[in-house]
C-alpha cells in the first residue's frame with residue numbers, strides 16, 4: 001500500500017468505526033455509500049477542478065419508491081481565484097464514501113416519505129454550485145472550471161438510467177448545494193417533463209446580501225469574483241441578469257421570485273455559517289466573536305444583538321420576496337447551518353419543530369400536497385442551540 005492509500009484506508013475504517021459507534025442509536029453501516037466515477041463525462045469536458053472525472057453516490061429505490069428519484073447536491077462553499085481554487089478539494093482522485101443520513105436515510109423510521117426512493121448524491125467538485133463554464137484550462141494551474149457541465153453530465157447519465165421515466169422527482173441540496181438547487185431547479189424540471197411531480201428543496205442556501213449589515217461589500221464582491229472566475233453568467237437566469245450585476249444573481253433573494261417549480265426553503269434565520277463567516281459584528285463587538293459563534297452562552301449582549309439584527313434582516317428579506325402557496329417555508333431560529341442530512345436535526349423527539357412538525361414531516365407534507373407549509377419561528381428572536389449533547 002502506498003502511504004496515501006493507507007491513509008485513505010484508515011479514514012475509511014474510521015468512518016466505519018464512527019458509524020458503528022452510532023449503531024445502537026439508529027444507523028446501519030450500510031448507510032455508507034461508495035462513490036462511482038463517471039469516466040464517460042470526461043469526453044464531454046465535464047470534469048472537476050483538477051480535471052478528474054465527476055462522481056456520484058447512489059442507492060437504488062425499492063417497493064413503492066422504485067420509480068421515485070431524489071437528486072442531492074451537497075455543499076462545500078465556493079472558490080473565487082486560482083489560490084483559493086487550488087486549495088479547494090476539487091478532485092475525485094481519492095473520493096471517500098459518504099454517509100446517507102436524514103433525508104437520504106434508508107431507514108423508514110427516520111425518513112418515512114423518501115427512504116425507499118432512488119437517491120443520488122452528486123459529488124461537489126467544481127466549487128461553483130454546479131454552474132461554472134470556462135472552456136480554457138488554465139495552463140499554469142491546470143484548473144478546470146466546469147461545474148455546469150458536471151451537473152449536465154451527471155444528470156444525463158441518470159436520465160438514461162431511469163430518471164427520465166420517474167413518477168416523483170425531487171432536487172435537494174444544502175448550503176452551496178442549496179444555492180445550486182435554487183439555480184438549477186427550473187432547468188432540472190425541464191429535463192423530466194414526464195414526471196408527475198417535481199419539486200426542489202434548498203437547505204441553508206438562502207445566503208442574504210444584508211446590505212444594511214457590516215461586511216456587505218465583501219459579500220457582494222466575493223460573489224462577483226466567483227461569477228467572473230467561473231464564467232457563471234450564462235448559467236444564471238436572464239430574469240435576474242437583465243436587471244442587475246450578475247454577481248448579485250447568486251443571492252437567492254434575487255432568484256427565488258422567478259423560480260417556477262415548487263421550491264421549499266429550509267433555513268435558520270440565525271444561520272450559523274452566515275453569522276460566522278459572512279457577517280461581521282460591529283467593531284465594538286468583534287473581540288471573541290468567533291468564541292461566541294462556538295459557544296452561545298459566552299456571547300456579549302452586543303454580539304447577541306448582531307444575531308438579532310441578522311435575523312430581522314433575514315426575515316425582512318424573505319418577506320420582500322413575497323408569499324406564494326406552492327413555496328414551502330421552514331425557517332427556525334436554531335443556530336445551525338445545514339439540516340437535511342443530519343438525522344437528529346430532521347426527525348425524532350429532540351429535533352427542532354415548527355407547527356409541531358419536524359423538518360422531514362414538513363417537507364413530506366409539502367411534497368405530497370398533504371398540507372401547505374409556511375412555518376416561520378416568530379417566537380424566538382434569539383439564537384437557540386438546537387444541538388443535543
Ligand SMILES: *[C@@H]1O[C@H](CO)[C@@H](O)[C@H](O)[C@H]1NC(C)=O
Nearest residue numbers: 012029030032033034035097
Ligand atoms: C465500499 O468500498 C469498500 C472499500 O473498497 C468495500 O469494502 C465495501 O464493500 C464497499 N461497500 C459497498 C456497499 O459496496
Ligand SMILES: *[C@@H]1O[C@H](CO)[C@@H](O)[C@H](O)[C@H]1NC(C)=O
Nearest residue numbers: 079080081082083084085222
Ligand atoms: C483569493 O480569494 C481569497 C478569498 O476571497 C482572498 O482571501 C485572496 O486574497 C484572493 N487571492 C488572490 C491572489 O486574489
Ligand SMILES: *[C@@H]1O[C@H](CO)[C@@H](O)[C@H](O)[C@H]1NC(C)=O
Nearest residue numbers: 158159160161162163164165
Ligand atoms: C422508460 O420507459 C419506456 C417505456 O416503458 C422504456 O422503453 C424505456 O426504456 C424507459 N427508459 C428508461 C431510461 O428507463
Ligand SMILES: *[C@@H]1O[C@H](CO)[C@@H](O)[C@H](O)[C@H]1NC(C)=O
Nearest residue numbers: 163164165191192193194195
Ligand atoms: C415523455 O413521454 C413521451 C410519451 O411516452 C415520450 O415520447 C417522450 O420521449 C418522453 N420524454 C422524455 C424526456 O422522456
Ligand SMILES: *[C@@H]1O[C@H](CO)[C@@H](O)[C@H](O)[C@H]1NC(C)=O
Nearest residue numbers: 133134135136231233234235
Ligand atoms: C462562458 O460561458 C458561455 C456559456 O454560458 C460560453 O458561451 C462562453 O464561451 C464561455 N466563455 C469562456 C471564456 O469560456
Ligand SMILES: *[C@@H]1O[C@H](CO)[C@@H](O)[C@H](O)[C@H]1NC(C)=O
Nearest residue numbers: 287288289290291292294298
Ligand atoms: C477564545 O477562543 C480561543 C481559541 O479557541 C481561546 O484560546 C480563548 O481562550 C477563548 N477566549 C475566551 C475569552 O473564551
Ligand SMILES: *[C@@H]1O[C@H](CO)[C@@H](O)[C@H](O)[C@H]1NC(C)=O
Nearest residue numbers: 291294295296297298299389
Ligand atoms: C461554554 O461556555 C461556558 C461558560 O464559560 C462553559 O461553562 C461551557 O462549558 C462552554 N461550553 C462548551 C461546549 O464549551
Ligand SMILES: *[C@@H]1O[C@H](CO)[C@@H](O)[C@H](O)[C@H]1NC(C)=O
Nearest residue numbers: 293294295296385387388389
Ligand atoms: C450547543 O450545545 C452543544 C452541546 O451542549 C455544544 O457542544 C455546542 O458547542 C453548543 N453550540 C453553541 C454554538 O453554543
Ligand SMILES: *[C@@H]1O[C@H](CO)[C@@H](O)[C@H](O)[C@H]1NC(C)=O
Nearest residue numbers: 348349353355356357358361
Ligand atoms: C405534536 O406531535 C406529536 C408527535 O407527532 C404528538 O404526539 C403531539 O400530540 C403533538 N402536539 C400538539 C400540541 O399537537
